[in-house]
Amino acid sequence: MSTKNELTLNKVESPLSMHPKKFALWIFIVTVIMLFAAWTSGYIVRKAEGNWLNFELPYMMYYSTAVLLLSSVTMHWAYVSAKRDNLDSIKIALLVTSFLGLMFLVFQIFSFNELVSNNVWFGGKKSNPSGSFLYVLSGMHGLHIVGGIVFLLITLFFASKKEIHAKNTLLIEMCTTFWHFLDGLWLYLFLFLLLNR
């Protein structure tokens, strides 16, 4: 149909494009951002109305935050290893990252225990929206972390089949993007909660 000549003659431009899957992941990230934006703005609106229980964030959350930050470092290690065709360290790094993710979740559950022992409840007679919001925000973030760990394990699976290397980094790039995002999201939530006590 269209010869090359005709293409230049008629000034045909190819549209810009990015890998569609990667692009779709970014849009998915936008939807998650909107989800948490809704809750954190709800938090501010509700807090402004008074009758707000003030309490300290659980101590344990500082540890879980540190663990999650560390996991971003190991995630990056996996990514760099893939770029450098370092097949063994990809696997180790992914494994460590998943483990740190799991550890984060365990620490979050510990901090829920800490909250309950400080008399901060999710629901029921003794609850106040200020506590319920904390559970919702960290709980829903935790669910996304579960999703992130599944993603890590899928990537690990393909890494163990030697399908992730310098020439095929799509999957690990997406996994890295998503994991860093979850990390950043928690940092945002944590700072938000610290500053809006």
Add this chain to the structure above:
Amino acid sequence: MSVVDLNKETAVGHDSHGHHDEHEHHELNFIRKYIFSEDHKVIGKQFLITGLLWAVIGGALSMIFRLQLGLPEASLGWLKPILGHWITSDNKLDPEFYLAAVTMHGTIMVFFVLTAGLSGTFSNFLIPLQIGARDMASGFMNMLSYWFFFVSSVIMFFSLFIETGPAGGGWVIYPPLSALPQAIPGSGLGMTLWLVSMALFIISSLLGGINYITTVINLRTKGMTFDRLPLTIWAFFLTAIIGVLSFPVLFAAALLLIFDRSFGTSFYLSDIYIGGQALDHVGGSPILFQHLFWFLGHPEVYIVLLPALGITSEIISTNSRKPIFGYKAMIGSMIGITFLSFIVWAHHMFVTGMNPFLGSIFMFLTLIIAVPSAVKAFNYITTLWKGNIIFTPAMLFSIGLVSVFITGGVTGIILGNAALDIQLHDTYFVVAHFHLVMGSASFFGFMAGVYHWFPKMFGKMLDEKLGYIHFWLTFAGVYLVFFPMHYQGITGFPRRYYSYTAYEMFGGAYQDLAFFISIAAFITFAGQFIFGFNFFYSIFKGRPATLNPWNSNTLEWTTPIHPEHGNWPGEIPTVYRWAYDYSKPGAEEDFIPQHIPLTETLSSNLPHETDALNGIKITPTH
């Protein structure tokens, strides 16, 4: 970053963990081809048929409550076989069911018909065909999107038949009404099913939206730059962006409501006494729900409307045989509407006791929306002006859209004024406003789209005579039904009331009006079955379609009459011009499709096009 080969079947082929095997779709069995299909055209038709079925159910519900409103004395015993215990022993409609019918009518029409039915059908069907792509970015996600919608539909449908009845708190499900089963029976299991169904619905629309955006940005054919995209695609694209940004917020709101209902939290509930007994919920704020809901709710009305406006642009230009007037202005106003739709939500909340200063800010922002809306309306009219108008049924519905859009938009300006809205809020005036500007306009766009693209969908033509009858009945019908509601509203009749004892105060005068509206509604509803017949009859027995029945410029008409999965048997056409070269001076015919190179249209090229050609040494290729 890997580069997408636009001419290949699988832009997703690099991926190692994908669920795709798109290379092997040549001999698919029936199930893969028509049921769990990944072909965007089949998925589009699945959305269409499901949406139309929902429209019948939603319409039927409105017939039930129009019976009650128009003929409050009538004996409804004959409905017992259908409604069962919702007809009371003295042959009246149960008031609880009245509320449920209104709620389900709204939910079904807004979400299942005009969101899933409209966007689902036309975004799926037209995006790949009009931008020149083999399929959506991810056929698998697209299939999931339909099946999430399907399961969501099944649950919502099921909720119509449960003992305590479906949700009854209005389509906006304000707590505490929707949160406490003690308030109305519909807030029990019915509301739970509503929430589950809507959660699945949101997942479906997000899957769809992510796909539409990705496809439009990444899979356009060579030469299909953003300033050559048909306005349909611009509309679907912006609709998807609105959806991706606002549906998660509804999800957030719904989840908190679920926690309040089932886990004893108090996000929205506070200080509620039932039978003198205080509930455990303390400290919640029902206003918070309204903020979250309307942050979706207002953009949602544009999710419903924009696709219809896009479809209309395309059809009006084609059938006026004129380029669309103000192409860039159309895009600009759609972007403006998209942006503004996120910062006006509180105009639904003027009477919640909000700070009057805040109210005036939202009033200001709301009234600004009238500007891009008016730009669009003027552009449609100027496109029609001195056109060679061909009155196909699709064209009539498009012109009808412009009419109801203006009529309903004008009342928006009235409602947007906080001081006036305090009087008019929650009256029939609001019902009149949004049924014209959203309900009718989007429905007209939907119908216009079906009449226009039916040949591409099924390879058959719809019967035109029946189309004309359908149009005139519907057009006259919606005005007869919704226009009188303005008067009811100005008089102060609130919406969502089971009966109006106050009619007697007015000497029964307004009862006549309600009766009139109901009769008009019955006739309009009956008229839709003409379309239903035409639709199903023509799929099987319609006149065979030609390749390009409307002499249109867009790429979908360059595919075979029955396109296979992959759309074009050979290479995908390259695009050399915008979609609106109708009646170009100097051209042999009154349309030049997008894939015709400038070198073939030397006699009609505009000066800048000739310059562009001359800039390079010409070596004739033909």
